[in-house]
Each structure stands twice: as C-alpha cells, then as structure tokens.
Amino acid sequence: MIDLYYWTTPNGHKITLFLEELVDLGQPLPYTVHPVNIGKGDQFKPEFLAISPNNKIPAIVDRDPAGGGDPISVFESGAILLYLAEKTGHFLPADARGRVEALEWLFWQMAGLGPMTGQYGHFHVYAPEKIPYALDRYTKEVQRLLGVLDQRLADRAFLAGSDYGIADMATYPWINPYTPAALDLEPYAHVRRWHAAIAARPATQRAYALAQKINPAAGQPLTEDERKQLFGQGPRDRD
Structure with a gap:
C-alpha cells in the first residue's frame, strides 16, 4: 500500500500517471491519496514535514517495502518515480x-x-x-x-x-x-x-480525472491567502 501525498500540480501528476499505468498492466499497486492543499498551507503541517521536509508535494509512504521492515517515505517527484520503478520492475529499462x-x-x-x-x-x-x-x-x-x-x-x-x-x-x-x-x-x-x-x-486520462475530482478549482485565479501560502515564504515566516 502506497500513501500518496498529492496536490494537482505537474509534479503531483507524475506519480498518479505511474500508479495508474500499473493498473493497465494488470499489476496495480494499491494507493491512497492524501490531498495536500498547498493553497491552504497544508504543506507546512508538521505531519507532512515529517515526510517531506522541503514542504513540497508529492511525497509517498510505502507501507509494504521490498524486504519488509518499517515503512519507507520518499519525497521529490523524480526520486519517487525511480523508487516506484525499482520496486515494481516497470517503466525503467533493465539494461x-x-x-x-x-x-x-x-x-x-x-x-x-x-x-x-x-x-x-x-x-x-x-x-x-x-x-x-x-x-x-x-x-x-x-x-x-x-x-x-x-x-x-x-x-x-x-x-x-x-x-x-x-x-x-x-x-x-x-x-x-x-x-x-x-x-x-x-x-x-x-x-x-x-x-x-x-x-x-487511458492511465493518463484517469490520472487527470482524479486531479479534477480532488481540485475542481484548479486553474482559477489565486486568492490573496493562496498567494501568501505559495509565494514568498522565507525561513522565519512559519514561526
């Protein structure tokens, strides 16, 4: 089981694209989406920072890592794609x-x-x-x-x-x-x-349909509060 911490941005879409492709291969990797509304400041919550210290989405927690043991968390979209490719054996050449x-x-x-x-x-x-x-x-x-x-x-x-x-x-x-x-x-x-x-x-279409379901307001002009959450955060602004 993968916990996916996600919002409807280009970097967020990368991971749903991968996970939905597995469905079409007949080898789905079950995942649960945990929306992180970056316009409301969810990315600064302590529980999310424990997984993604750079306060950016996406991030995952693999509850069933290869070899067993404690869950593995991964942040940075490229690192997540590489981790999932190696875990599943798909979408990365073996040679x-x-x-x-x-x-x-x-x-x-x-x-x-x-x-x-x-x-x-x-x-x-x-x-x-x-x-x-x-x-x-x-x-x-x-x-x-x-x-x-x-x-x-x-x-x-x-x-x-x-x-x-x-x-x-x-x-x-x-x-x-x-x-x-x-x-x-x-x-x-x-x-x-x-x-x-x-x-x-089909996997691409499902991934983007999921985005629309989670955030129907995507693409709308930002409010002042959303701007404050997204832009101009300095190192002491969250104190």
Missing part, C-alpha cells in the same frame, strides 16, 4: 544503456524543464507585476528546452526509446501547463506527436 538514458532524461526534466517552466509560469501568470527581463528570459529558456526535447524525440517514440517510461511521465505534465500563458508548440512537431500519444493513454 545498463537504457537505464542511463532514462535517468539522464528524468534528471533533465527535474533540473531543467520543470524549474524553468515553473519560473515561466510564475512571471507570466502569478507575479504581481510584469518584469520584461524575466518574461523574456524564461520564455526563451523554455523554448530552448522544448527544442532539445523535440530533437530527442525526432527518431524515437519516447524519451528512452520505444517504451514509455518514467522520463516521459516526469516530462509530460510540464508541457504547456499554464493555460493563461500557453506557449506555441507549432514549431515542435515531435513534441506534439509524443504529447498527444501520452494524452490518449
């Missing part, structure tokens, strides 16, 4: 070369596409004032990263080759996640083909 490629692109998403797209979204959608330098900087960097992704997908179905895997699950939710500031994907034909193929998967 050395394939594994290296999958991990390279998983870490590419974690270190590049996710943070840069997040900053793009912040300055285009959430920032209280439009700062031209920031808008230009992050737009160009996300476009550059989309170009890297497009080139990678030019001769393969998925990021690590012919099989769908954790690198794809990590990357997919970060393609154009900000409806009010959508990027033009027309120049990236291979990204569009890959994205459409993942969107059509």
Whole structure:
C-alpha cells in the first residue's frame, strides 16, 4: 500500500500517471491519496514535514517495502518515480544503456524543464507585476528546452526509446501547463506527436480525472491567502 501525498500540480501528476499505468498492466499497486492543499498551507503541517521536509508535494509512504521492515517515505517527484520503478520492475529499462538514458532524461526534466517552466509560469501568470527581463528570459529558456526535447524525440517514440517510461511521465505534465500563458508548440512537431500519444493513454486520462475530482478549482485565479501560502515564504515566516 502506497500513501500518496498529492496536490494537482505537474509534479503531483507524475506519480498518479505511474500508479495508474500499473493498473493497465494488470499489476496495480494499491494507493491512497492524501490531498495536500498547498493553497491552504497544508504543506507546512508538521505531519507532512515529517515526510517531506522541503514542504513540497508529492511525497509517498510505502507501507509494504521490498524486504519488509518499517515503512519507507520518499519525497521529490523524480526520486519517487525511480523508487516506484525499482520496486515494481516497470517503466525503467533493465539494461545498463537504457537505464542511463532514462535517468539522464528524468534528471533533465527535474533540473531543467520543470524549474524553468515553473519560473515561466510564475512571471507570466502569478507575479504581481510584469518584469520584461524575466518574461523574456524564461520564455526563451523554455523554448530552448522544448527544442532539445523535440530533437530527442525526432527518431524515437519516447524519451528512452520505444517504451514509455518514467522520463516521459516526469516530462509530460510540464508541457504547456499554464493555460493563461500557453506557449506555441507549432514549431515542435515531435513534441506534439509524443504529447498527444501520452494524452490518449487511458492511465493518463484517469490520472487527470482524479486531479479534477480532488481540485475542481484548479486553474482559477489565486486568492490573496493562496498567494501568501505559495509565494514568498522565507525561513522565519512559519514561526
């Protein structure tokens, strides 16, 4: 049994994508969703910080780890994907070369596409004032990263080759996640083909339906209290 501490963000979607794919393989890993409403400050509760000390979702607790023993908690979405892939034996190549490629692109998403797209979204959608330098900087960097992704997908179905895997699950939710500031994907034909193929998967559709059920207000403008919870928290702001 997996306890999934989740909210309806691109990083949260990564884990439900993985867990729902197991259902379609006929090897489901039972999981319970524990919503962590980051707009209400749930991420700062002591019980959540005990699992995710960086006060970010997602996080999991595996109540039945391999080899038995005490439950194992994991935070950081990339670490969770890797943990679940190793636990289940799915969505990560077993051969050395394939594994290296999958991990390279998983870490590419974690270190590049996710943070840069997040900053793009912040300055285009959430920032209280439009700062031209920031808008230009992050737009160009996300476009550059989309170009890297497009080139990678030019001769393969998925990021690590012919099989769908954790690198794809990590990357997919970060393609154009900000409806009010959508990027033009027309120049990236291979990204569009890959994205459409993942969107059509039944597991993807169930994962996003779950998000809509948990947080029907996703995508709505933030309230002032939500802004306070999400942005500008310094090290002493929770005292």
